[in-house]
Amino acid sequence: MLKLLRNYRSPLSVAAYAGCLALLPVTAIAEPPRLILQITVDALRGDLPQRHLQNMGKGGFRYLFEKGVHYTDAHYQHGNTETIVGHTSLATGTTPALHGMVGNVWFDKDAGRLLYNVEDDRYHLLSSDADVDKSIEIDPTQRVALADGRSPRAILTTTFSDELAYAYNGAAKIFAVSVKDRGAIPLAGQTGKAFWFSKASGAFITSNYYYDRYPQWVVDWNEADPLARFSGNHWELLKPRQDYQFGADDDQPWEVDFPGFGRTFPHSWGDRSGKYFTTLLTLSPAGDQLTLDFAKTLVEKEQLGQDATPDYLSISFSSNDYVLHLFGPSSLEAEDVLLQLDRTLADLFSFIDQTVGLEHTLIVLSADHGAPDALPYLNKRGDLDAHYYDMDACMQSIEKGLVNTPFGKIQGLIGQFSHPYIYLDQKVMAQQGLDAAVVADAVAGLAQGCKGVSEAITAVDTRYSPARNSVVEQRVWNNYNERRSGDVYVVLDSNVYVNDFDGLTVAATHGSPWNYDAFVPIFFAGKGIKKATVNRPVTPYDIAPTLSARVGIKAPSGSVGQPLGEVLD
Numbered sequence: 001m002l003k004l005l006r007n008y009r010s011p012l013s014v015a016a017y018a019g020c021l022a023l024l025p026v027t028a029i030a031e032p033p034r035l036i037l038q039i040t041v042d043a044l045r046g047d048l049p050q051r052h053l054q055n056m057g058k059g060g061f062r063y064l065f066e067k068g069v070h071y072t073d074a075h076y077q078h079g080n081t082e083t084i085v086g087h088t089s090l091a092t093g094t095t096p097a098l099h100g101m102v103g104n105v106w107f108d109k110d111a112g113r114l115l116y117n118v119e120d121d122r123y124h125l126l127s128s129d130a131d132v133d134k135s136i137e138i139d140p141t142q143r144v145a146l147a148d149g150r151s152p153r154a155i156l157t158t159t160f161s162d163e164l165a166y167a168y169n170g171a172a173k174i175f176a177v178s179v180k181d182r183g184a185i186p187l188a189g190q191t192g193k194a195f196w197f198s199k200a201s202g203a204f205i206t207s208n209y210y211y212d213r214y215p216q217w218v219v220d221w222n223e224a225d226p227l228a229r230f231s232g233n234h235w236e237l238l239k240p241r242q243d244y245q246f247g248a249d250d251d252q253p254w255e256v257d258f259p260g261f262g263r264t265f266p267h268s269w270g271d272r273s274g275k276y277f278t279t280l281l282t283l284s285p286a287g288d289q290l291t292l293d294f295a296k297t298l299v300e301k302e303q304l305g306q307d308a309t310p311d312y313l314s315i316s317f318s319s320n321d322y323v324l325h326l327f328g329p330s331s332l333e334a335e336d337v338l339l340q341l342d343r344t345l346a347d348l349f350s351f352i353d354q355t356v357g358l359e360h361t362l363i364v365l366s367a368d369h370g371a372p373d374a375l376p377y378l379n380k381r382g383d384l385d386a387h388y389y390d391m392d393a394c395m396q397s398i399e400k401g402l403v404n405t406p407f408g409k410i411q412g413l414i415g416q417f418s419h420p421y422i423y424l425d426q427k428v429m430a431q432q433g434l435d436a437a438v439v440a441d442a443v444a445g446l447a448q449g450c451k452g453v454s455e456a457i458t459a460v461d462t463r464y465s466p467a468r469n470s471v472v473e474q475r476v477w478n479n480y481n482e483r484r485s486g487d488v489y490v491v492l493d494s495n496v497y498v499n500d501f502d503g504l505t506v507a508a509t510h511g512s513p514w515n516y517d518a519f520v521p522i523f524f525a526g527k528g529i530k531k532a533t534v535n536r537p538v539t540p541y542d543i544a545p546t547l548s549a550r551v552g553i554k555a556p557s558g559s560v561g562q563p564l565g566e567v568l569d
């Protein structure tokens, strides 16, 4: 077996070196961890673990705070703080400008339609009953996909997991698990195996990009009917209500009153014959518990971390994100889903300790993006003039305004509006001999006139203007990919929010370039890690090259992050 070891001077070797100069080499060599466990908590804004730490138990987040390195000032530096964008950035160590996943959906100029990020018509799901059921799917981005097949084909640079596969001649085992397909697929990269949860079939599934048939343990796990325990049951508070910061605020008017689930505890999952039963599981701690259960079986059956070749497991917990959309981050539901996730993490860490040993495992935990507070919650605290963005009204005023431009008589200038991008119709541009840059400039000018728009930045500005007036403009630039980004990027004011989720009105929606959406925690713990709290600004792009440096392999192909010294020294 190929062994790739980097020169490494551990604190122990330095101390020992001082005492036994003649007996030791100048540097000792650190073995790579047997398991790299990358945990992502969907929409875990950077302040949330600390906010609820006093109510957390032992061995979960508290283990990370007490034994790990905690980076307290980590912000994404791209504009579209969405799930696929963040997960791919964690995997590749780079920005969407390079990895290409510029949004949960984008307009594909060749296909002439919106694409869902991980859809791939060359492949199919391995289960015939698991395709997105558009009649009950509440995730609007999932409804965009035309094919049931899923793969990482659209990711344009390598991931840490890919580099691990290349370095060890395929001997490193690489897996990724999540409720969301887009929470698993990017982390598995082109070389690993990804599993996710189908709300249509109520099973963990995959596509034939990864396997020709399911491993037997996956069949067995699904056939053991792990969902049965939730049927006819409900999501209850973990602790007595009075112990919660939001215990007296269970029923807030902006919370989504999902049919049968309601705005207050206990939230019923209903009978499994109910059409939203599996959806409701994902909107509660049950989604994370199922993910953990599946991941534990995976570790056992695939025998991860059992030899000196480093294996990789990514687990992305999705429930926090769904709960934040429905109830907002400052709600009893958000508080409880995090306390229950804390117990899920404690269970996971204890399991990994028994099966692999925490001393052989390098753990990294972060998030794919943060989250804004629900607008009425903010307004309750003072007159901030926070308001919602009226997307339709803005588009209508742009189209109306275009009539008064030199190209006002031409129909269909705007091909697609997928917030925050406006795409011009390139066919119309070509047929009419129009300069897209001039039209984009006019569209941006009109967009700037919409209520709540901070600035509208054209692709030409992004490409050629050397000046970045603000961190927000820098983030828009980092989101710009020539092939997939729109002609105009609409930035809203920091106190203006989107609450329309394709017709479903929600409490909160992330996705902006502002800090509340860009802020995430980063923790490293396990093998060789010494407790530290680091307040230096870092980015989540630093994670992948740090893992590469720690294992002693090359960084992902487009990596722009800086290896983090506290993890390596």
Ligand SMILES: [Zn+2]
Pocket: 042, 043, 082, 083, 084, 321, 368, 369
């Ligand atoms: Zn997300």
